[in-house]
Structures are given as structure tokens and as C-alpha cells.
Amino acid sequence: MIFVEDKEIVIPGDILADEEYHSGRGTFKENDKVCSSLVGLVAIRDKKISVIPLQSKYIPKRGDVVIGEVTDIRFSMWNLDINSPYSGFLPASDVFGKEKRELNRTFDVGDVLFLRVVDVDEVKKVKLGLKGRGLGKFRGGILINITPTKVPRLIGKKGSMINMIKDQTHCEVIVGQNGVVWVKGEPSMERVAEKVINMIEDQAHTSGLTDRVRNMLAKLLGIEPEEAEYELGEPESVEESDELEISEEVEITEIIEISEESDELKKSEPPEEKEESKEDEID
Amino acid sequence: MVHIVPEIIKESVTNLVKNGERTDGRAFDEYREISLETGIIEKAEGSARVKIGKTQIVIGTKPQIGTPFGDTPNVGVLMTNTELLPMAAPNFESGPPDENSVELSRVTDRCIREGKVVDLEKLCIVEGEKVWMVFLDLHVIDYDGNLMDAAVLGSVAALMNTKIPTTKIENDEIVLDYENMMPLPINEKALMCTFAKIDGELIIDPSLEEEEIMGARLSIGMTEDGNICAMQKGGAQPLDREKILKVVSIAKMKTAELRTHLP
Numbered sequence: 294m295i296f297v298e299d300k301e302i303v304i305p306g307d308i309l310a311d312e313e314y315h316s317g318r319g320t321f322k323e324n325d326k327v328c329s330s331l332v333g334l335v336a337i338r339d340k341k342i343s344v345i346p347l348q349s350k351y352i353p354k355r356g357d358v359v360i361g362e363v364t365d366i367r368f369s370m371w372n373l374d375i376n377s378p379y380s381g382f383l384p385a386s387d388v389f390g391k392e393k394r395e396l397n398r399t400f401d402v403g404d405v406l407f408l409r410v411v412d413v414d415e416v417k418k419v420k421l422g423l424k425g426r427g428l429g430k431f432r433g434g435i436l437i438n439i440t441p442t443k444v445p446r447l448i449g450k451k452g453s454m455i456n457m458i459k460d461q462t463h464c465e466v467i468v469g470q471n472g473v474v475w476v477k478g479e480p481s482m483e484r485v486a487e488k489v490i491n492m493i494e495d496q497a498h499t500s501g502l503t504d505r506v507r508n509m510l511a512k513l514l515g516i517e518p519e520e521a522e523y524e525l526g527e528p529e530s531v532e533e534s535d536e537l538e539i540s541e542e543v544e545i546t547e548i549i550e551i552s553e554e555s556d557e558l559k560k561s562e563p564p565e566e567k568e569e570s571k572e573d574e575i576d
Numbered sequence: 577m578v579h580i581v582p583e584i585i586k587e588s589v590t591n592l593v594k595n596g597e598r599t600d601g602r603a604f605d606e607y608r609e610i611s612l613e614t615g616i617i618e619k620a621e622g623s624a625r626v627k628i629g630k631t632q633i634v635i636g637t638k639p640q641i642g643t644p645f646g647d648t649p650n651v652g653v654l655m656t657n658t659e660l661l662p663m664a665a666p667n668f669e670s671g672p673p674d675e676n677s678v679e680l681s682r683v684t685d686r687c688i689r690e691g692k693v694v695d696l697e698k699l700c701i702v703e704g705e706k707v708w709m710v711f712l713d714l715h716v717i718d719y720d721g722n723l724m725d726a727a728v729l730g731s732v733a734a735l736m737n738t739k740i741p742t743t744k745i746e747n748d749e750i751v752l753d754y755e756n757m758m759p760l761p762i763n764e765k766a767l768m769c770t771f772a773k774i775d776g777e778l779i780i781d782p783s784l785e786e787e788e789i790m791g792a793r794l795s796i797g798m799t800e801d802g803n804i805c806a807m808q809k810g811g812a813q814p815l816d817r818e819k820i821l822k823v824v825s826i827a828k829m830k831t832a833e834l835r836t837h838l839p
Contacts (some may be wrong), residue, residue: 362582374580403583435588476585480591532801 317343434477622738652699691766
């Protein structure tokens with residue numbers, strides 16, 4: 294017996310299903326019944342029920358790419374705020390190798406970096422790294438914070454959503470798994486992108502979002518929706534299945550693949566060179 | 577704990593202000609959306625919830641009978657206390673009030689006291705012995721900049737909403753008549769208007785982002801007829817005379833606008 298539908302909003306304690314279903318993420322079992330432990334959307338995969346939270350905090354995971362800001366400089370490392378309950382650190386040896394240099398000349402407090410989570414240990418000490426394509430310091434642009442569970446929705450299926458925003462606003466957009474989004478372009482276009490991203494965050498749990506985003510972009514940019522030249526070519530039903538958890542998983546595996554092949558590349562590249570690599574990561 | 581503002585946010589906000597724009601698209605003299613509800617706490621004698629944008633404060637009042645201060649035997653007592661709840665912002669900590677919380681209490685108290693919002697002399701029951709003491713408790717439950725304007729607006733609304741029992745003196749004892757409640761004697765609606773200085777410009781109702789990067793802040797409390805009843809300056813940068821005179825005249829218009837939100 295199941296008591297809820299796919300994508301229904303539930304609150305903690307809601308009974309979702311009977312014993313024939315398995316308890317997934319965001320749920321617990323009590324008296325052979327699967328109950329929700331979060332406020333979120335129900336996701337049913339075969340016989341497994343999970344609840345995807347509407348809001349969450351970022352929990353660092355190995356292989357994720359994140360945007361962090363330098364909060365402190367220590368003797369041989371930088372401390373970074375990665376929009377998470379756990380702060381991260383970037384060892385100086387990762388940036389300089391064996392060379393000894395002054396840390397604050399390279400990255401100072403208040404700088405914003407694009408990093409990869411190299412390792413998370415038992416006590417959630419988050420080791421960050423800059424080895425990989427496109428990782429480094431941001432110059433200019435704006436930062437937007439969204440809830441990390443909505444990151445997959447913002448990226449869309451195979452990057453459809455984020456590419457639409459990039460194409461339409463001619464902005465560079467980089468999304469960190471920790472819910473920090475960096476946008477750089479014309480100041481007025483940055484504002485448009487910010488509005489659209491906030492709208493996506495607001496409505497991430499609804500279906501038919503891509504169309505609404507397309508219309509909103511068209512309206513903000515003052516062009517007709519039909520003139521938008523990119524095509525998603527996917528019927529609405531397929532787009533709807535672009536469901537939070539699934540796309541998240543897809544994305545993470547791909548990021549890990551990239552991390553394996555791109556270790557030899559330099560850090561601190563200028564932002565222009567970054568652009569391509571980001572797309573790779575996000576797609 | 578001090579929150580460190582990323583350089584690029586500092587840059588982007590400052591650049592926008594330079595071009596006469598703000599992050600949320602407001603004009604320099606435009607408030608965010610304001611909502612005000614009163615009587616939200618059943619057990620309190622008076623209460624209000626005020627929202628300015630995402631900033632949210634819940635205010636409750638509690639009148640109690642107590643002894644007046646020796647130097648003002650015929651005047652009631654008003655006490656303001658602010659709680660910056662840890663859930664309001666990541667850098668708010670629980671524990672004894674810190675300087676921000678004390679500043680907010682004192683500025684709110686100053687605006688209400690010097691603006692003569694409550695007629696404290698009418699709160700005297702027996703001169704030198706018994707007066708009403710009104711406790712004003714502000715709980716900041718969400719912080720997105722500009723706490724001061726929200727605090728004063730909400731406090732005035734909560735005081736206007738407060739009802740106290742009428743008192744009688746029988747056989748030298750004070751008898752409270754809960755059947756006949758009377759509103760607090762309010763004779764003024766003094767409100768506050770805050771400006772932040774960013775890149776030489778003074779902008780009204782700073783949001784959290786703007787507050788984090790501002791060089792200076794000026795809060796102006798004004799009575800209904802445009803007299804200044806409180807003023808507080810914060811931040812390290814100086815303010816010049818012309819700018820202050822200009823914002824005082826803006827504050828006069830804006831406090832009048834805020835007053836329309838009061839019931």
C-alpha cells in the first residue's frame with residue numbers, strides 16, 4: 294500500500310507507505326511503515342521511497358566542485374567557507390608544491406575560489422584542492438546562493454537549463470555543488486540571470502519549469518519566446534522526469550570522471566580559459 | 577564572529593550604487609515590502625510582527641506593577657530588551673546580549689522615549705510607590721538588514737496594541753479590573769529611518785548585503801511633525817553636513833510613509 298503520490302509534498306511524520314516499500318533517503322521506518330523525516334518531495338523509484346528536502350545545507354562529498362570564500366590564512370593553508378556547516382581548508386602545498394611563498398599574495402581573505410573537494414574525513418574535515426581544469430580564483434561577477442538540493446534543477450537535464458541561461462544572457466555561469474552560483478557578464482545581464490536563478494530556486498519543485506524559465510528570460514530580455522533559438526526538443530513529460538535526485542547522481546559521477554583525467558592541468562587560470570571546462574563539468 | 581564579505585560581492589554592490597542602482601532593483605529612497613500584524617501573541621498584553629523584506633521581528637509587551645525610580649516618582653517605566661536569536665543569522669550567537677543587541681535596544685528605547693510615544697506620566701498609579709512598568713521585548717527572528725527601522729515600527733505597533741487593566745485603590749490596596757481593559761496612553765508615533773553610506777551615496781533601508789559593505793550608517797528617529805527625536809550613527813566613515821541635512825528631509829517623508837503601515 295502506498296499513501297502518497299510521486300512528487301507530493303510531505304512533512305516530517307507523514308506516513309508514506311506500508312512494509313512492501315523500502316525506506317530511502319529522508320525517510321525512516323516505524324511499525325513497518327515508511328515515514329518522512331523531512332519537509333520535501335516524495336520520490337518513488339520502483340519499491341524505494343525517498344524524500345528530497347525542499348531546503349538543505351551542503352554536506353561536503355568527495356569529488357564535488359564547490360565555490361568557497363577565503364575566511365582565514367594560516368601558516369600553511371587557507372581556510373574557506375563553503376556554505377556548509379563544515380569549513381574547508383586548502384593546503385598551501387596544493388597550490389605552490391614544494392615552493393615556499395607568502396600565502397596572502399596568492400589568495401587573500403575575501404577572495405572567492407572555485408575548488409574541488411579532495412577528501413572528507415571521519416570528522417568532516419574538508420580538504421580542498423585546486424588541481425583540475427578551470428579551478429581557481431574568480432574575478433568580478435556576482436554570487437547567488439541557492440539551496441544545494443536545487444542545484445541539479447538549475448543545471449537541468451544535460452545542462453539544458455543552465456545553457457539556456459548562458460546563451461540568453463551571454464553570461465558566464467558557474468554552479469558549485471554547495472549551492473553557490475557565480476555569474477559574470479554585463480551588469481544588467483547579471484541581474485537578469487540572478488532573477489531567473491532565484492525563480493528556479495523558488496519553483497524547483499514544480500513541473501514545466503523549463504518553459505517558464507524560457508518565457509521569463511524572453512520577457513526580461515524583451516524578445517518573443519519563439520525567437521529563442523535553442524531547442525530542448527524534449528516533450529514536457531520527459532522534462533518532468535528530470536527529477537532532483539536522479540540528475541544529481543548523474544552529475545556527480547560525471548564530475549568524478551573529469552577529475553580523473555584532468556589532474557595535470559594548472560590552477561589559477563584566467564577566467565576566460567575556465568569557461569569551457571566548466572561546461573564540461575556541468576553537463 | 578564577523579562575517580567576511582567576499583571581495584566580488586563588495587565590488588558588484590559598490591559598482592551598482594555608482595550607477596545609481598541597487599542589488600534588488602530598488603531606488604535609493606525606496607523601502608522593501610513592509611508588512612505589519614498586531615495582536616499575534618495571545619498571552620501578551622500587546623504584540624506585533626513586522627517584516628521589512630526578509631527581516632522579521634516579533635515584539636511583545638508586558639505591563640507589570642512596580643515601584644518607580646526615585647528621581648521620577650510620578651512616571652511609569654519603559655524597558656526595552658532585544659534578543660538576536662541564533663536562528664536569525666549564522667553569526668548571531670546565544671548568550672548574554674552583545675553590542676549589536678544592546679545598541680538596537682537602546683536606539684529603539686531612545687526613539688520611543690524621546691519621541692514621547694507612550695505618555696508615561698499617565699502610567700503612575702500611586703506617586704512614588706506604584707507605577708506601571710512596560711517591558712518591551714523584541715525578538716529578531718530573521719535578519720536581512722535594517723533591524724532598527726523594523727524594531728521601532730514594530731515596537732510602536734505593539735505599544736498601540738497593548739491593553740492594561742484599569743486600577744482602583746480600595747483600602748490602600750491596588751485592585752486590578754481585568755473586565756475593563758484600557759489601551760496604553762499613546763500620544764505620538766515616532767518612527768525611525770535608516771540610511772547606509774556606500775561609495776559616498778546614502779541609501780535608505782539597507783539590505784543585509786548592503787549593510788555588510790557599508791562605510792557608515794545613520795538612523796534618524798522622527799515624530800509626526802518632523803522633529804528629530806533620536807539619531808544614531810554607526811560605521812567608521814564620516815558623514816558630511818549636506819548629506820545629513822538631505823537625508824533628514826528624506827527621513828521626514830519616509831517616516832510619514834512608514835506611519836501609514838500602522839493600524
